[in-house]
Amino acid sequence: MPAAPLEITARDPGTRARAGLLRTAHGTVRTPAFVPLATKAVVKGLEAREVEQLGYDMVLGNTFHLFLEPGHELIRGFGGLHDFMGWDRPIVTDSGGFQVFSMGHGTVADEVKGRSPYGGERDGKVLAIEEEGVTFRNPRDGSTVFMGPETSMAVQAALGSDIALVFDECTPFHVERDYTARSAERTHRWLDRCLAWHAERGPTDQIVYGIVQGGVYEDLRVEAAQAVVARGTGGIAIGGSLGADKDQMHEVVGWTTAALGGRADHRPRHLLGIGEVDDLIRGVELGIDTFDCVTPTRLGRHGVVLTPDPEKRFRIDLSAARFKESKEPIEDGCPCPACAAGLSCGYLRYLAKNRELTGVRLLSLHNLVYVARLMRDLREAIGDGTLGEVAARLRSGSAPSTAAVVASPV
C-alpha cells in the first residue's frame, strides 16, 4: 500500500482548509475536490470524456452495486473498472457498507432498482448482521448474498480502483450511544480484517482509506479517528450519521478533522455523501480534501438546478409554474451546455417535466459544472490566501467564477 499520497501545497491561515495534490496510480486529483458518482460504472447521463472535460479528476464507483451487477469478476475480465467504463483517471470505490446497512431503510432498494421498467424485482432486505459480515437478500433477484470485510476488499481489488474504502458498519442516526459505540468497535475489527486481506492479496498500488464512524458523539468520533490513524491507512473517510441538521453535521465533521490533525495531518480526508453547496464550503474550511454526493446529479434528474442564492438553499426547482414562460437561462454566463446555448428555463422546465433524457442530462451537467466552478474557486482561494473572503462571497450569493473549468494534466 502506498504511503500517504497527499502533497499539501497551501493552507488557509484562518481555518483548517488545505489545498493539495492527491497522487494515485491513475493520476493526480487537485484537492479540495468534489468526486462525482459513477455508482454503477457511469456518471448518469454523461460520457467519461465529458466528466473529464468538466474538470473532475476522480469519480466514485460503488462496490455493492457493481458486485451485484454486472459482477466484479466480469469487470476484472475487462481489465478492471477503468477499462470497463473508459475512464483512465483516478477512481475511488465505496466499500458497500453504507448500501448494505441502509438496505433496511428502503433507500437502497430504490437506488438499485432506479426507475427500471423491469418487473419482478423484490426488495432487498438484511437477513443477518454478524461478526463475520452481513447476509442480505439481493434486491435484483431475491437471492441470498453475503458481504463481509474480505468480500468488499476482494471486489475492490477486482475492480482495480485507485482508492478502496474499508467495509464498515454504517450506524444509523436513531440508535443510542451504546449501540453506536459497539458498532464503532466492530468497524475497527473489520478495518483490521480489511487491512490484513489487502496486505496479503490487494493490488500494491491501491490506496486504502479507513472510515471513521462514531455517530454524533464527540468522544466516539475522536476515539474512532485515533483508531483509524493508529492503523496507518493511506487516507481517512468520515462516514455514518453526521447529525440531525447541518449545524450538528458541521460540528461532527469538525471534531473529527480536529482529531485527524498532528501526526495524521498529511493523510487525505474524504467526507462521504455530503455535497450541498454550503456544506462543501464549510467542509473545505474544516479540512476536508474530497467529497462525494449524489446531490448534483440527482437534483438535476428531478428538475432542480444549483444557483447562487443562499435564500433558496442554492437551488431552484424548475418545475415551479413561474418558469413556464421564462425566457431566461438558468444563470447568465454559466459555461454549462444549457446556459451557453441560451436555453431558457421555460424550455428546460418543459423537458424536465416530461422526463426527456436531454433535460435530465442538461440539468445534471449544469449542476456538475456549478460544483466544479465552486470547488475550483475554493482551491484557488486557498492557494491565494483569500479563502475567507471567497467563502463569504460564495455563501452570500455571488456566483462562482464562470470561466470554464478545465481538465487537469494527469
Place this chain on the structure above:
Amino acid sequence: MPAAPLEITARDPGTRARAGLLRTAHGTVRTPAFVPLATKAVVKGLEAREVEQLGYDMVLGNTFHLFLEPGHELIRGFGGLHDFMGWDRPIVTDSGGFQVFSMGHGTVADEVKGRSPYGGERDGKVLAIEEEGVTFRNPRDGSTVFMGPETSMAVQAALGSDIALVFDECTPFHVERDYTARSAERTHRWLDRCLAWHAERGPTDQIVYGIVQGGVYEDLRVEAAQAVVARGTGGIAIGGSLGADKDQMHEVVGWTTAALGGRADHRPRHLLGIGEVDDLIRGVELGIDTFDCVTPTRLGRHGVVLTPDPEKRFRIDLSAARFKESKEPIEDGCPCPACAAGLSCGYLRYLAKNRELTGVRLLSLHNLVYVARLMRDLREAIGDGTLGEVAARLRSGSAPSTAAVVASPV
C-alpha cells in the same frame, strides 16, 4: 408560400435518384437527407448543437404532441419552435394526422406517455372522425380535443416551422379499397382547406407540403399524386400505409415517385416514417429527397445498434448474452462517441440492460452517426455518378465511410 425550393444538383442516370439543395427560411438541407425526429421539441437524449455536429441539416417536430404539450401558443411566446428548442436550422413539422388517426391503435398513447412515471393518465381515444376534423380524448388528461385541417395549420404557423405538412387522414392498412378511396378524397378536401388557411394566415416563408395517400392501390396513389401536384404545393410527402412488407412498400413508393415526375419533378419529396438502412437506400433510388423515422433513436433506446450486416437486417441487439464479455467496439473506425472512445459492446450492453441514460444516449448517437454516414455516401455517390456501385456495396455489407460527417454551412 415560396416557390418550389429544391435545386437539383445531380441525377443518377440508372435510377430516379437525385441530389440537391432544399432551401428554407432557416438554411439549406443537403438532399437526399435523413431528418431526425424532434417529436417533442428535442431529439431524444441529444442537444441541438450535437444534432448539427452529426451533420444533420433539419429535424422534424410533431404538431400533435406540441399542440397538447406544452401548447403552440406557449411556443409562439418563445418566438417559435426554433427559439424554444435552440435549433436555428430548418424544421419540418408533421401535421398530426398520423398521430390522431393511429390513436385508436394504441401506439400513440404509448408515444405520448413514453415511459413517464406519472400516474393517472388515460388512454387517448378517437371520439369522432367527421368532415370537419377529428375529436379525440387527450391521452394526457382525458379532456376532449378537436383537430382539423385549420387547427393543424394554425399550430404549425405558431410553431413557425420552415416546412408544414397538411392535415391528412392516415388510412390504415387493413381497410378496403373503397374506404381508402373515400379517405383519399377527404384528404384532398382537407388539403384545399389547409392551403386556403395558409394562403390567408400562414407565415409567408413557410413551405407547405401536400401528402399523397392512397394505400397500396396503384391507381389511387397515382390519382392522389396528381391531385397534390395539381394544387401546386411547395413539396410532396408520401404517407399512409405503404404495404405489408418491404417489397410492397418499395413498389408503392415507386408508383408514387413515378407519378411525381415530369412537371412536378423539381418539387421536394418526403417519405414519412421510413428509415431502415435498406429502405433508405431504395428510397433514394426511387427519387425520395428526405426521410424521417423513429428507428435510429428508438432502436438505440432499446439496445439495438446499426451495423453493416445485411444478414442481420443491418442491426445488432446488444442485449444478447453473447455480448456480455465482448471487448470489441460496435464498429471499428466508426466516429461516434462510443466507438471513438473504444467502449466495448460488453459495457454498452451493461448500460443498455440497466437503462442507464448514458447508454441510451450513446446507442442513439451511434445509430444517428451511422445513418448520417449512409446518407452522406449516397449523396456523394449521386454527385459522383457512382450510385450504382455505392448502393450495391452498402447493401452487401460494406460500412459507410467512416470520416466524421460535418455540419453544412447554413
